[in-house]
Amino acid sequence: MVFTRQKVKKIITLMLVGMFILGLSFSMANAQKISVTIWDGFTEGASDRACEEIYASFEKLHPQVQILRQAVGTSEQMHPLIKPALSSGTGPDIINDLTAGGYWRHLAKAGLLLPLDTFYEEYGWNERIFPWSKPLTTLGGHVYGIADELEFIGVYYNQDIFKQMGLSVPNTYQEFLGVCEKLKSGGYIPIAFANQAKWPAYHQFSIFVNNLIGAEKTGEILFGNGRWDTPEVEKAIKLFFVDMYGKGYFIPGTNGVTYDDGNMLYYAGRAAMHITGTWLLGSIEEYVKDFETGFFYFPSIEGRPIAPPAGFGSAAFISSATARPEVAASILNYRYTESAARIWLGEGKRIAPISFDTTGLELSPLMSFVVQSLSDVVEKGFSMGYNIDIYAPTNFNLMQGDGFQAVMAGQKTPREQAADLQTEWEKAKEMGLIE
Amino acid sequence: MTRSRYWRNNLIGYSFIFFPFLVYVIFVLYPVFGTLQLSFTNWDGFERVKHFVGMANYVRMWKDPFFLKSLYHNLIWILIGTSLPIVIGLPLAVILWSGVKGFQVFRTIYFMPLVLSSVVVGIIWGWIYNPVFGIANEFLRMIGLNSLTRAWLGDTSTALPALIIAAAWQYYGFCVIIFLAGLQNVDISLIDAAKIDGANSLQRFFYVIVPQMRNVLTMIILYTLIGGFKVFDLVFVTTRGGPAGATELLATYLFKQAFQINYVGYAAAIAIVLAFFVIVVSVLFIRLRERIA
Numbered sequence: 158m159v160f161t162r163q164k165v166k167k168i169i170t171l172m173l174v175g176m177f178i179l180g181l182s183f184s185m186a187n188a189q190k191i192s193v194t195i196w197d198g199f200t201e202g203a204s205d206r207a208c209e210e211i212y213a214s215f216e217k218l219h220p221q222v223q224i225l226r227q228a229v230g231t232s233e234q235m236h237p238l239i240k241p242a243l244s245s246g247t248g249p250d251i252i253n254d255l256t257a258g259g260y261w262r263h264l265a266k267a268g269l270l271l272p273l274d275t276f277y278e279e280y281g282w283n284e285r286i287f288p289w290s291k292p293l294t295t296l297g298g299h300v301y302g303i304a305d306e307l308e309f310i311g312v313y314y315n316q317d318i319f320k321q322m323g324l325s326v327p328n329t330y331q332e333f334l335g336v337c338e339k340l341k342s343g344g345y346i347p348i349a350f351a352n353q354a355k356w357p358a359y360h361q362f363s364i365f366v367n368n369l370i371g372a373e374k375t376g377e378i379l380f381g382n383g384r385w386d387t388p389e390v391e392k393a394i395k396l397f398f399v400d401m402y403g404k405g406y407f408i409p410g411t412n413g414v415t416y417d418d419g420n421m422l423y424y425a426g427r428a429a430m431h432i433t434g435t436w437l438l439g440s441i442e443e444y445v446k447d448f449e450t451g452f453f454y455f456p457s458i459e460g461r462p463i464a465p466p467a468g469f470g471s472a473a474f475i476s477s478a479t480a481r482p483e484v485a486a487s488i489l490n491y492r493y494t495e496s497a498a499r500i501w502l503g504e505g506k507r508i509a510p511i512s513f514d515t516t517g518l519e520l521s522p523l524m525s526f527v528v529q530s531l532s533d534v535v536e537k538g539f540s541m542g543y544n545i546d547i548y549a550p551t552n553f554n555l556m557q558g559d560g561f562q563a564v565m566a567g568q569k570t571p572r573e574q575a576a577d578l579q580t581e582w583e584k585a586k587e588m589g590l591i592e
Numbered sequence: 593m594t595r596s597r598y599w600r601n602n603l604i605g606y607s608f609i610f611f612p613f614l615v616y617v618i619f620v621l622y623p624v625f626g627t628l629q630l631s632f633t634n635w636d637g638f639e640r641v642k643h644f645v646g647m648a649n650y651v652r653m654w655k656d657p658f659f660l661k662s663l664y665h666n667l668i669w670i671l672i673g674t675s676l677p678i679v680i681g682l683p684l685a686v687i688l689w690s691g692v693k694g695f696q697v698f699r700t701i702y703f704m705p706l707v708l709s710s711v712v713v714g715i716i717w718g719w720i721y722n723p724v725f726g727i728a729n730e731f732l733r734m735i736g737l738n739s740l741t742r743a744w745l746g747d748t749s750t751a752l753p754a755l756i757i758a759a760a761w762q763y764y765g766f767c768v769i770i771f772l773a774g775l776q777n778v779d780i781s782l783i784d785a786a787k788i789d790g791a792n793s794l795q796r797f798f799y800v801i802v803p804q805m806r807n808v809l810t811m812i813i814l815y816t817l818i819g820g821f822k823v824f825d826l827v828f829v830t831t832r833g834g835p836a837g838a839t840e841l842l843a844t845y846l847f848k849q850a851f852q853i854n855y856v857g858y859a860a861a862i863a864i865v866l867a868f869f870v871i872v873v874s875v876l877f878i879r880l881r882e883r884i885a
Binding site: 266412 | 636637638639640718721722723724742743744745746747748751830831832833834835836837838848851852853854
């Protein structure tokens with residue numbers, strides 16, 4: 158076949174026209190679609206993949222909806238962006254943000270978030286979603302979001318080191334100290350506590366407060382008229398930030414070591430235990446190949462019942478400026494169905510706030526343990542404590558961060574820190590940030 | 593010249609400066625005056641209404657121990673952080689200028705840290721200072737100075753100096769390059785004359801070279817001075833103002849107030865005071881230098 162110049166011209170023209178028609182029909186098809194924008198902080202591999210999968214399956218079921226998802230990053234990156242975006246009415250339709258510090262409360266107070274009370278009724282979320290997640294996203298009598306990522310805080314431990322040193326899982330605080338001492342003398346860092354970012358200290362505080370005064374009294378401080386400036390809270394601060402720090406059970410210079418570096422020391426087998434949340438499960442499964450990891454809840458202190466801190470790491474909200482509140486709500490509704498929750502757990506290693514069947518999911522022994530703990534909470538009424546920072550306002554959390562560093566540096570006493578925490582709590586109450 | 597002819601003759605000139613001026617108004621003047629306006633309110637960054645509180649934010653600032661502590665840290669940063677890269681950079685530039693072999697290579701090596709973003713520099717120095725695997729402590733152990741090993745960024749007494757060293761490392765190469773450019777204008781005949789008069793190399797450096805570098809020195813000092821007031825990224829990446837506020841600077845404190853606690857009005861007042869300091873210190877320095885000259 159001979160290609161004359163004329164023929165080539167014809168072919169090119171036909172191709173261009175074809176491409177134009179294709180492009181036009183594609184853009185017309187897209188123009189007919191309803192776009193919903195979502196900003197979230199799920200940048201890490203497993204959760205990012207899971208989000209994509211969930212939203213893709215939603216789009217398959219609702220071909221007229223196009224989800225434009227943006228994984229913005231941590232709350233430090235998200236907050237400076239979300240504020241002007243929502244205020245100017247150009248922000249996303251759905252926002253998924255960390256619950257810690259209660260940044261959403263500021264947005265809700267300013268009328269930038271949509272109250273979801275009617276959708277809770279319409280979609281039956283009141284029945285389907287764990288009712289104890291609701292107070293976390295409630296302000297002024299309205300519920301503004303759906304709390305997500307059920308998390309526990311406990312102790313990961315290197316089973317190989319424990320076996321090698323003849324250690325067993327401690328049942329009491331004294332036994333725990335004994336384990337730390339043996340690990341230290343064996344040349345290991347007992348606890349991979351790395352506090353440069355300051356927030357890891359929040360979780361240690363939560364463990365000690367809950368285990369010392371119990372979940373009920375902790376709840377009274379968070380939701381009632383309890384106080385932080387009490388001898389029990391002072392003791393909680395002292396046990397971890399003065400006593401254990403003084404005995405050298407943490408990474409040396411813990412206040413200058415990043416959380417990621419702390420994780421590395423655990424993954425590399427240099428630190429034998431890591432007191433942190435179940436959000437690290439995915440990374441531990443991905444990076445730890447040379448030893449087995451076990452998990453236990455921080456043991457009883459002075460014979461009191463344990464109350465491991467639990468909470469919801471993030472929550473989903475709808476912008477009050479959205480032009481498509483029904484579509485946004487239907488996306489949230491899908492996110493918290495059984496099929497989406499299975500993807501969220503199986504792929505994302507995160508737990509949705511609903512009861513669902515995990516049969517058939519390939520879960521590691523560690524993840525199975527966490528899921529079992531959750532069903533114990535739901536079915537057997539096993540008492541979990543409160544992860545304080547997710548219920549607390551930002552000013553309180555900042556005082557936690559700076560204050561605990563100061564206590565470890567010997568610049569502040571536990572009593573002074575407890576008093577400062579109470580002051581910040583009262584300030585937040587005055588500002589209407591605490592119910 | 594009549595007024596209309598003046599405008600006709602200069603229209604093209606004005607049209608050239610109009611757009612840059614417009615950009616300046618939109619992106620500099622408007623935000624500056626907006627910040628000034630916010631500094632008299634207690635706005636939290638969300639509410640539609642901004643309540644006027646007069647000078648309350650400014651009064652509060654001088655009673656706020658965290659603000660005063662941050663200001664003190666900034667002053668230390670400015671004093672040491674300004675002088676250190678200059679003290680290192682100027683002699684290095686003179687040595688290179690005097691005809692050292694491998695001039696290009698050294699110049700590139702010295703300048704390299706400046707090409708890196710402060711975030712990268714922060715991560716690198718975070719590893720260097722890491723108390724468990726950092727090379728700073730490894731080096732001290734290697735030469736038998738175990739007693740000096742410490743958690744450089746985790747210790748309240750060493751965190752700030754450690755960060756200033758990291759900042760000086762990033763910045764001294766820039767000083768070397770600027771000084772090298774300035775040295776091209778140094779009058780060699782004066783150096784030769786000083787040599788004939790019997791001045792040794794130190795005397796030639798201090799009495800002949802440095803006075804001729806006055807303008808370059810002024811520029812560098814001003815630049816580092818202003819930089820010293822607005823340091824943020826390096827601190828934020830490495831310590832976030834910790835441990836226990838030991839490295840809190842005005843910019844990190846301002847960020848915390850504006851974007852974490854949402855005291856936007858108060859943060860705006862801090863920003864205005866910060867700008868005021870920069871302007872006052874810069875003007876004073878230039879006046880002082882002119883007087884000495």
